[in-house]
Amino acid sequence: MSLRDDKFIDFVKEEAGHVAVALLEVQGINCVKLLLMTDNVFSIMDLKSKSSNDFKNKYGYMQDDGTFVIQPGIKGNVQYRIDLLKKKCIDDAKLAKLSKRNQLLSSLDTTTDTSSTIAKATSPVPSNSSSEIITSKSSNLSINEHKTYLIDTLNSWCEKNKSKFDLSQLSLVEGQHYFISIFDDLSGALKGNIKCCCKKSLSLTIFRGKFQLSNFYRHLQDFRNGNTCNTIKERIKIHQLTSSTTPDNQQSFATPNTMLH
Structure with a gap:
């Protein structure tokens, strides 16, 4: 893509032939950049200049109104090469x-590993070994590790937020109440989606090499903006009504066994 002058001309001659070379040389196009910046390399056929008549007579057809059009075979050959160059760019x-x-990601990986090492050297070992496993993972995770991290993170969120819903227990089960999908797109970039049992699908963003569930959290609890999962909201209402009519106001709550079809 960086070829210029003679090397560029030799490349064009080898790929498209001497006619393509003549078309470019007569217009002063001597590199790939100039070729791609030229809106229409065939506009020379519209030029009203005697200096271009030799080229137009040799490689074009004169129409009844005196104007010229380039030969279709030449146009197709050159346009095909231009399209290939654009695709390569x-x-x-x-x-x-x-x-x-x-x-x-590699740089973030190094920073994360360094921070983790320092933290381990200066902090006591936590009693919950599973939490340590989650937080010390590097950003170079496999798809299964990403999925496990999301499930563990969501379970932790449920435990911390159950009191907001006035519940003694809040649990969400992957494959039943939500569905995680992690994959590489056509460009090789890692993508993640989470689909709720109410059929709403949300994209997951990546921060420091790990997928974040902030969009899904808002979907579960953002009543004011109307983004709440209707299925879960209805179950909360049912629980609150049930709690108000029973002696024990600390009933456990598990989300409905709603499956996607």
């Missing part, structure tokens, strides 16, 4: 972006 840009992303 797009592919190269995607690869560069992916490479930059991988370098950033």
Whole structure:
């Protein structure tokens, strides 16, 4: 893509032939960048200049009104090569972006590992070993590790937030109440989605190499903005009504066994 002058001309001649070379040379196009920046390489056929007559007579057809059009075979050949070059530029840009992303993740990986080492050296060992496993994972996780991390994080959120719903127990089960999907897209970028039992699907963002559940949390509890899961909201109302009519106001609450179809 960085070829210029003679090397560029030799490349064009080898790929598209001497006619394509003549078309570019007569317009002063001597590199890939200039070729892609030219809106219409065939506009020379519309040029009202005697200096272009030789080219137009040799490689074009004169119409009844005196104007010229380039031969279809030449136009198709050159346009095909231009389209290939444009596609290569797009592919190269995607690869560069992916490479930059991988370098950033690698840098975050190193920072996370260093911070984890310092924390372990200065902090007492927690009694809950599973929590340590979750927080000390690097950003280079497998798909299964990403999924496990999300499930554990959501379970922790349920435990911490059950009192907000006036519940003694709040549990959400993956594969029953929500569905996690983690995959690589066409460019190789890691993507994640979570689908609720009410059929609402939400994209998951990545922060420091790990997927975040902030969108799903809002879906579960943001009553004011109307983003709450209707299925879960209805179950909470039922629980609150039941609690008000029973002696024990600390009934446990598990979300409904609603499945997606």
